[in-house]
Amino acid sequence: MARSPFRLPGGVYNAVPPRIVFGPGAVAEVADAVARHGARRALVLSTPGRGALAERVRDLLGAACVGILPEAVSQVPIELARRGRERARAMGADCLVTVGGGAAIGLGKGIALELPLPIVAIPTTYSGSEMTGFCGITIDGVKRMHASLNMLAGTVIYDPELSLPLPLDVSAASALNALAHCIDGIYVPTVSPVMALAAVEGARVLMEALPRVSADPGDLAARTDLLYGAYLGGAALTGGFALQHGVAHVLGGSFGIAHGLSHALVLPHVAAYNQRFAAPQLAPLAATVGDGNLGGAIFDILVEAGLPTSLREIGLPRESLERAAAITVETDNGLNPAPVTIEAVRRILDDAHEGRRPA
Incomplete structure (x- = not known):
């Protein structure tokens, strides 16, 4: 072919x-x-x-x-x-x-x-x-x-x-950080075909293993699978990163939100936005979630893991969103498949702030 x-x-x-x-x-x-x-x-x-x-x-x-x-x-x-x-x-x-x-x-x-x-x-x-x-x-x-x-x-x-000693909430947020690597790395133009395959496999393993760890945090086999998925996600990230990391890094570096949690809270919304512009690249991941709504499926994982689902819930003031959007656009690296504009980033942050499930 x-x-x-x-x-x-x-x-x-x-x-x-x-x-x-x-x-x-x-x-x-x-x-x-x-x-x-x-x-x-x-x-x-x-x-x-x-x-x-x-x-x-x-x-x-x-x-x-x-x-x-x-x-x-x-x-x-x-x-x-x-x-x-x-x-x-x-x-x-x-x-x-x-x-x-x-x-x-x-x-x-x-x-x-x-x-x-x-x-x-x-x-x-x-x-x-x-x-x-x-x-x-x-x-x-x-x-x-x-x-x-x-x-x-x-x-x-x-x-x-x-x-094994990692608390469940930290484990879940960190695993979603790893999932963010898989999703954000799969559509950048700098990723190699090998790393794109790692992204697909890593996402599959992470989405399968996280519920098992949530059910039994002491399950070493499930922890091993989660760590393997994180390894693949890290490999996928070597191909480059885009808007997901841009937004999460701003929330962490400029507003003090924990790194894993910043990724977890914006990932459903960035995935939903980019899925409209990078459908072929994300198709292997979307195919694993039934209705193809990748952002909605990730949001449901947050709920199942007992994590916060909104920036408002963790205390980020709404008046911070404008500055967060401006810094994200200023520091954008140009690798995102969808336009990175103040308006687009502000909509993503607004949905993340209110905890809306992507439709």
């Missing part, structure tokens, strides 16, 4: 980490991963709340660890990235080991952007950021995207056992 021609950009687009370790108990291989990079002075990065896990990783590394930096926060403030960079230099670190969710992984990227050290990523959520060389860094209250192979992990260790 004839295929349409395609051209892919060079550099970081569609680039994935060269080594993946996946399976229960895989965290035990962290010392081997660091050694494979020829490193002997690894710096472990985590959030303050993941201190115990960071200490476990430090103990696994033994003499190959120079310390822990438990200061990661969401949205990667540029000031923190610079401070982490100076700490890494002062400690003589020759490798970064990021432990936790998107905040820890983002801090590692922020450090490596200008201090190119190998990264071993150990994700404990479903954010997928560990798969890409992209990072949103908040500068002067606006989250701006950066892309560099310096930020691409050399090794990613996926251990589903580490996701």
Whole structure:
């Protein structure tokens, strides 16, 4: 069958980490991963709340660890990235080991952007950021995207056992973040055919596994499937991202909404808007939801998972929508299949604010 021609950009687009370790108990291989990079002075990065896990990783590394930096926060403030960079230099670190969710992984990227050290990523959520060389860094209250192979992990260790303690609401929001990667990545003109296939499979796995985790958060098999879907979603994201990420990053970087939740709340509405302009690309996903209403099906997942369904519900004032729309348009990367205008983004935000199910 004839295929349409395609051209892919060079550099970081569609680039994935060269080594993946996946399976229960895989965290035990962290010392081997660091050694494979020829490193002997690894710096472990985590959030303050993941201190115990960071200490476990430090103990696994033994003499190959120079310390822990438990200061990661969401949205990667540029000031923190610079401070982490100076700490890494002062400690003589020759490798970064990021432990936790998107905040820890983002801090590692922020450090490596200008201090190119190998990264071993150990994700404990479903954010997928560990798969890409992209990072949103908040500068002067606006989250701006950066892309560099310096930020691409050399090794990613996926251990589903580490996701078991993740609270159900955080798990669901993070899984919808992963689903957003699959949907937002499938229609950008920079995605490779291989990554588009990963997006379709990732979305299928995520939408099947999330209800199982919601029914039994301790189900390791379901958690393993969810983590596998997140891995595929992260791979799909390497092809690029569009309006979904633009809106979610504005809500997180400029208005302080948690990263996973910002994706979850706008995804039904961005999917509904873009489905009208990218129906062929989204057809494999729409075919899995019965009536083909992809946005409505995603909204129903929010409800079933017990997540908030509106921006109003989590306290975002209506008067913030105009500024959020303006920043989204200003920072748009031009890859969305549908027009990114103030009017279109404002309608998406208005529907998300009121929690309207896409028809």
